Amino acid sequence: MHITVRQLQVFEAVARRLSYTRAAEELHLTQPAVSMQIKQLEGSVGMPLFEQMGKKIYLTQAGTAMLSHSRNIMQNLAAAAEEMNDLRGADSGRLRISIASTVNYFATQLLAVFAREHPSVEIILDVTNRESLLNRLEANVPDLVLMGKPPADMDLVSEPFMDNPLVMIAATDHPLASRKKIPIHDLANTGFLVRESGSGTRAAMERFFVEHDFSYKKGMELMGNEAVKQGVEAGLGLALVSIHTVEQELVLNRLVKLDIEGLPIMRRWYVAHRRGKRLSATAQAFREFVLEAGMKAST
Ligand code: PGA
Secondary structure (H helix, E strand, O other), X not given: OOOOHHHHHHHHHHHHHOOHHHHHHXXXXXXXXXXXXXXXXXXXXXXXXXXXXXXXXXXXXXXXHHXXXXXXXXXXXXXXXXXXXXXXXXXXXXXXXXXXXXXXXXXXXXXXXXXXXXXXXXXXXEEEOHHHHHHHHHOOOOOXXXXXXXXXXXXEEEEEEEEEEEEEEEOOOOOOOOOOOEOHHHHOOOEEEEEOOOOHHHHHHHHHHHHOOOOOEEEEEEOOHHHHHHHHXXXXXXXXXXXXXXXXXXXXXXXXXXXXXXXXXXXXXXXXXXXXXXXXXXXXXXXXXXXXXXXXXXX
């Protein structure tokens, strides 16, 4: 069936008014133009939609069925137009964000402010380590990601928005807690608690050790920042973590930061998306919001 929206509009008007003349007036068309549209529609359907008795026209059985479908189609089109209109604005729709687990320490606060400013936006947040975040980007799942430096071999558009210093943490009663400018090689006999492989923090730590020609003694491997922090607090070893993950513990004196030469490792957080991704107005608004929040934090 080759049916046009115009034919359905004309058909609906004739069916409602049960008159070609009144439908033509309503649609600002000539009466022959209306008859022509109906004829073409009847041709596509393969059955008459109206029957004439005396001066009056009536819908046939096929016409009655067609009218109900036409109204559904028109309603769906109107709903589509409305939704497209909403999506052009930044105040609706769905925003899918994936963030590296370490970003979670401040990203939820950022999201809370954004959600208050855009109450109709449905936010889907996914928190994971660097490796699985990159897998999600590859699969085109998130609109935007917040992560450590994106790999050069992935075609991403990325902008840094905040510093991410990595520091060495220890239990408060650690013998090196109050020493200054400790050379990394003095830690040769100390066990390190490390994040799971796939973690960006762990990769940065390993790069730092290689650059400083330091072969570290691996203690426990733990999944996620919280487990690492708790392990350090319990005296299981030292760890390199993002300062964002331990701000509270340092203030509350539950952990200490060791003064190691060459630290902190200065990394940065990036907001990124795949090149070619059609960012919705909402995603665009979130990206700008993150960049602005980062600028405020650094001033
Ligand atoms: P992660 O953090 O260690 O939670 O993967 C991301 C990163 O630092 O790149």
